[in-house]
Amino acid sequence: MAEKFKNRLIKWLKNIFKKLVTPEIFENSKNRISFYKYLLIGLFLRFLFLPFFFQVDILSSYERAAGQLFKTVQETPPVIQLAIHSLHVFFLKIINPIIPGLVNILGISEPHQLWLTFIADNQVFRMLSVMKFPYFIFDLVCAFLLLRFTKDAKTNLKVFKHWMINPIVIFVTFIFARFDIIPLFVTILALYFAMKDRKYISMVFLVISIVMRFFPVLILPFLIIYLAKNKKDYIIFSLLGISGLLALEIGSRIISGSSALFKLLNSQHFTYLIALKWGMEALHVNLFPLVILFTLLIIAFFEISNKSFSNLLKYCLIAFLLWFSFGYFHPQYLLWSIPFLIFQFVEKDKIFYYHLIQILIIPFILLYWGQLVTSYLFAPIDSRFFVYFPDIVDIIRKYYSPAKFANIFSSIFSGISLWIIYEVYKLSKIKSNLVFNTKK
């Protein structure tokens, strides 16, 4: 009897693993071992940073959630943040019984005092682990979803490996501790359904991700062009795409009585995209290079005959890289390019090495934000040590202008991004060696 039960359990578990890691990987012992190795290395890297580092924004997200959950703050957050805010309220509901002390800390209304109390707490590692755990789950789900994009198990494994060990994924999600991984997961889901030719579901997911974090709006035109087969499709998908923003606007008018879209247009998020401009002599007229190039890119994708899924990923990547080349961005936004980039790494090794150089440059670009994204990240380890640790920007200032210093590295970063765009564009002109799981 016991033997029978054991056999059934093993069979059931095997079936689950098979579905989780795909049959192609599960049934081949070599692939299975490679997958297990990448998973273990990825987990090791994530757990290495998960309890010990964070940037203050995660605390603000949970503080707002605590405000609503325990009715300490009556104010409703702006509609643009509502989706992510609601998710944090949900996470906090689950977390709260595990660490009751967290609520007392989150109840501190003065932000600086809240941060100081949090980092000095003796249970800060436990709190950070639990607070970041939902991000970890979304990160893993992204990895497993990416494992299903191509028909070749070896390619899927390479994609999985590049996601699990990518320093930007690890930095943004586990050191910087930003929630971008959640809307990114929804975006990857939209791409997955686009690949499977599930047009409407794909559009709905992309709209949800735009509502969550605005930036996926950059890939909206490409997805519409990829999915639409005729004029009617173009109209429906465009309306669907706009519907999310419209829902946001109507919701905002009802809930807070103010416009969400104009708030968005006036917000930093939008300003980041058009920060660079070409001014005209003695005129008030400015041209935005990013908008010009972005328009060109949309037309180029519209005009090419080979609107394959592979090319969709390439054009989406180019859109993000154009932003990183010609616009202002926060370090966590780099995460948005990774799912698109890793497919290019598999196609052409060279791109991976250029990306590696970019990763080496990122620490220098971080200087723009000073202690907030450098020494303060380590503050949970020893609050007194890292709060009073000299600002690296001040150290550089002794020898050279820190702004110029960061600008030089930022320009190198842009240069490499442009070269990657060129490499990816060249790849888009030839037949891709990746066979995606499309229905076409």
Add this chain to the structure above:
Amino acid sequence: MSNKYKKSTNRRINIKKRIESKTKIKDLLLTSLLILIVLMITGCSHPFYVPGASMGYFLWQTEDGNYHLRWSNDWDRNAPNNNLRKFSGSIKTDGIITIKNSYQWEGEKLTKDIENVDIIKVEPSRVEFIAYTTNLDFEDGIDFSVDKGTYLEFNLKNNDIYDLGRISLGSFANSPEEEIFRILKDELLYEAKKPFYLKHPFSTFFNKLSYDRVFTNIYLLLMGIIVVELIRVSILLKRKNYKKLTYISYTLLFLFLIIINIMLLRYS
């Protein structure tokens, strides 16, 4: 035939060169790691600070018995009066203080050029000082010795208020608990000689780990399992006595956890 021989010889030379360069890189990495470990264990002889980037008081003692007190200001473009900051205080002892050196002191002789003059008053058992720093003059200090004294009492203010977090005694972030604090003879020498794990940031890090032992055990167990599994899949799987080695690895992991727990118990 000779061509083939040449090709194979060249290939062998290339492989040899590659192995040699790899060994060199390994050696370099190992040496740097060793230097880093030695530096961490021995530690610095004085608190870490960067004049013009660090803010606060930094006090240390050298082997010759002399004390060194420095105050430094960090750079702030937007601060009023070119980031003018007043460092003032007093040092008292039951012995006799001798000032050995005024470090970058803008003394009374220069009053014509400087608006805020650094002033120091020296009595046999007491020193009082008022000094100013700005974005241009970001560091001052004094070097002194104490004869026949058993203690030193400090009263250090930063812009006329106490900021204890910004006073480092012997090593960075080793701050006093009280506004007017005493240090015993050679106490700072002992502080500087402490092993790295008893100094900041390691001391606080280990303290937090020992406080939350449930978290620490779960965390180390998880990380341990990941490492053992990685070793098992990458190395042990190819070995003949694979099962035995796996059992040994897991036993070692549990032994390691027990040792860590004993260490944490002692630490807390």
